[in-house]
Amino acid sequence: MTHSAFPDGIAGPVPDRDRSPSDIDAACRVLASEGDGLSRMAVALRAIGAEGSGPALGNAFLRVVEAFSALTGRVVVTGIGKSGHVGRKIQSTLASTGTPSIFVHPSEASHGDLGMIQPGDAILALSNSGETPELADIVAHARRFGLLLTAITARADSTLALAADITLLMPQAPEACPMGLAPTTSSTMQMALGDALAVVLLERRRFTATDFGVFHPGGRLGARLRRVGDLMHRGAAMPIGAPDITLRQVIMEMTRKAFGCMGVVAPDGRLCGLITDGDLRRALDRDLERTRAADIMNLSPLTTDPDALAADALRLMNARARPITSLFVLDQSSAPIGILHIHDLLRAGVA
Incomplete structure (x- = not known):
């Protein structure tokens, strides 16, 4: 290999002889795995069960939509780790499409930020395992003040799912990580479910391009929405x-x-x-x-x-x-x- 013309620490172009088809294969396996997770969730959403027949995702999703549509307060999104990062994105999408919302970090909630959660709010908690100990104070706060607690998780028997008023139970799907440990497919499914919720609420509110422009005044998007x-x-x-x-x-x-x-x-x-x-x-x-x-x-x-x-x-x-x-x-x-x-x-x- 010839000496790189790039500064130390900056990788240059990969020579053809160092490229491996297995890298592309691995990348495609990740996309296929995450795509399979989304397909399973779409099937689960359409399988709306009869009342009392079990935790059908479609039923739970419709209940969340009805509840969030009728809120007098805000949707308080919370989560930690990868679920926290996904939660911040979901909260941002909700806010920019007309659903009042805030993100509250579970650890900060335990040190004063519970005061940000007000009567009339509803909580959307994200945890793939449903066993995130940092969520305990927010769950207790919801119970104490009678706030609606909704959850996105993959385990029906988890502490979070059992505590929640409505559980959006994601179907089982293997992580794209070869060790099955790094949140990959699960975090993609969480984000997609949050996007689906935001868009359905947007359509329920008849949110228009004019409304969108009010929340996006800056940048190229804001310019295209000017009159x-x-x-x-x-x-x-x-x-x-x-x-x-x-x-x-x-x-x-x-x-x-x-x-x-x-x-x-x-x-x-x-x-x-x-x-x-x-x-x-x-x-x-x-x-x-x-x-x-x-x-x-x-x-x-x-x-x-x-x-x-x-x-x-x-x-x-x-x-x-x-x-x-x-x-x-x-x-x-x-x-x-x-x-x-x-x-x-x-x-x-x-x-």
């Missing part, structure tokens, strides 16, 4: 003119405003047409004083409204074989109230 009305140019910035202005006046208006187009506005205030740079080029052989805006305008321009999502405006711009760069924004009477340029979307991080 056209937040980004458009208004008033005197709009390139507009009457149908009877001359071609020379059209050129002057488009040059001053630099949007690559001009809206043609009828006497009643409606947008009745659009002239683009392409329309101008095709009309350059015409008389600049005799030709009117109405003679060369496009009668069916693409438009949008101020409440449309910026991402939807971008899709509209790209919908044609030849993408367009500007959209006029109309009010309910079809009057132009703004114009949106592709550069506005780029600056906002949408495109």
Whole structure:
């Protein structure tokens, strides 16, 4: 093997002769094992048993959905170790999709953070074995104050499952770890079950893209959820003119405003047409004083409204074989109230 050009401690590219197909095989076995665990859980969810017939996962899941939908407080998610990491992710997903929730670390709960858990809250405790001693104080707190205690675990006879009001019992599935010790398949199943719960609650609440945007104002996702009305140019910035202005006046208006187009506005205030740079080029052989805006305008321009999502405006711009760069924004009477340029979307991080 040749001397690595990478600094000490940083691995360079693996030479072809050092690559082993068994590494890929092992990785694929992990994916297959975890996929099998998810498949078993989907089967268990669909197997809704009759009332009192046993701990059917589907029945328990529906009970949790009903309970969390009716909460006056928050879902308090808790867990330790890998279950704690998964629990933090589940709590974050719940909160960002409209279900009020917090994460309380079991050890911190025993040292004062039990005060964060209030009347009206419900607890979602995660423990694959169901025998996590650190959860004892939270379980006791739930019993003492009559709080709903729900659990995600893989053992029906565990201390946590027996203490819980509702147990989401994951089906038995081997860990992907060859020793069967490292939480792999089990933690994937926990996370997927939490995602399923969050999405079902989202749909129950009819949580919309607008609601999602309120909780995700930052970054590219937040940008795509911004409204056209937040980004458009208004008033005197709009390139507009009457149908009877001359071609020379059209050129002057488009040059001053630099949007690559001009809206043609009828006497009643409606947008009745659009002239683009392409329309101008095709009309350059015409008389600049005799030709009117109405003679060369496009009668069916693409438009949008101020409440449309910026991402939807971008899709509209790209919908044609030849993408367009500007959209006029109309009010309910079809009057132009703004114009949106592709550069506005780029600056906002949408495109």
